[in-house]
Amino acid sequence: MDVTFSRYDPADFLKSEADIAAYLDAAAEDGDTAVIAAALGDVVRARNLSKLSRDTGLSREGIYKALSGEGNPSFATIGKIADALGLRISFQPNHQAITPAP
Template identity: 50%
Template sequence: MTKFAPFDPAKYLDSEEAIAAYLEAAAEGGDAKHFASALGDVARARNMTELARKSNMTRAGLYRAFSEDGNPSLNNTMSVLSALGLEFTVKPVKPAKHAARKRAATRA
């Protein structure tokens, strides 16, 4: 039987373009936990110690906050994005997407 290693997206986040595309795709779903986990993947792809220093967090705090089960504050999220040289932007949702998200939210 063939054994496969777990997929680690951090291994493929090797350029600013790849990181931006990855985070943009993660944000499109509207799931905060998924976005936080994706940001954790990006943090692991970068120098975690340096990123912790630049974002005024500990390494352990970064791992914990941006893990699959983490729940980082908006302040921590913004600090990490800034430390990565990224910015948080907001744009209007297209009407069809907005309606789909609204329907999904009412079902939950």
């Protein structure tokens, strides 16, 4: 019996703002910047890349390269992309890393 597999693409499942926020939060928990960039790339693929390119002033190829997981996007690039996607970057304390004051 032949078994066939289809390619899994997370972008196919990012339908709502809540889906996107939960997906990016999960990626950020790891702390690996390559994982975060790749997850943001999945979000970009789930949206309209051409519009995002126009809104950010970045080329489609530049966006793909920066968010490939192997790219190294600047914080300014991440900020432009997040803003164009209607996302806000926020920071929360990492309670595991906080040491109490003496």
